[in-house]
Amino acid sequence: MQQIGIVREVFDDYALVEVSRKSACENCHANVDGGCSACVSFGNKAAVSKADNSLGAKVGERVIIETASKTVLLYAAAVFLFPLILGIIGYFIGGLFSFSAAPYLGALIGFVSAFLIVWATLNRRANKRLDVKIVRILENIGDRSC
Secondary structure, eight states: OEEEEEEEEEOSSEEEEEEESHHHHTTOTTGGGTOOHHHHHHTTOEEEEEEEOTTOOOTTEEEEEEEOHHHHHHHHHHHHHHHHHHHHHHHHHHTTSSSTTHHHHHHHHHHHHHHHHHHHHHHHHHHHOOOEEEEEEEEEOTTOOO
């Protein structure tokens, strides 16, 4: 997956790249009414990615950043499927207990614990690896936004 962003800070081997989210909402079916709940929640806020800067991009330059499709799919599965699976497992484990709310409580515990595991794992992984890479420098635009 590729996106265009602007380098905001440069460090030794990586850069912080600001990427606009507005492209995700450009073709939103609900644009007439101000956008769907996701577009309204995120608005035109920019996301900041920590990217490998082996090309030597400088602050203010427009760059193309890339993340491997495999990595994006892995993160999507971790965030969406893992909590669902642990919630279902928790439901069945909770069903082994005698009180009526046990399956629902088990599902809730499984669901919440899955998000905590995903959050801790992805944060630890983000601090050790750079899954995003600057693949091309487009131009120097100074301090303009995306």
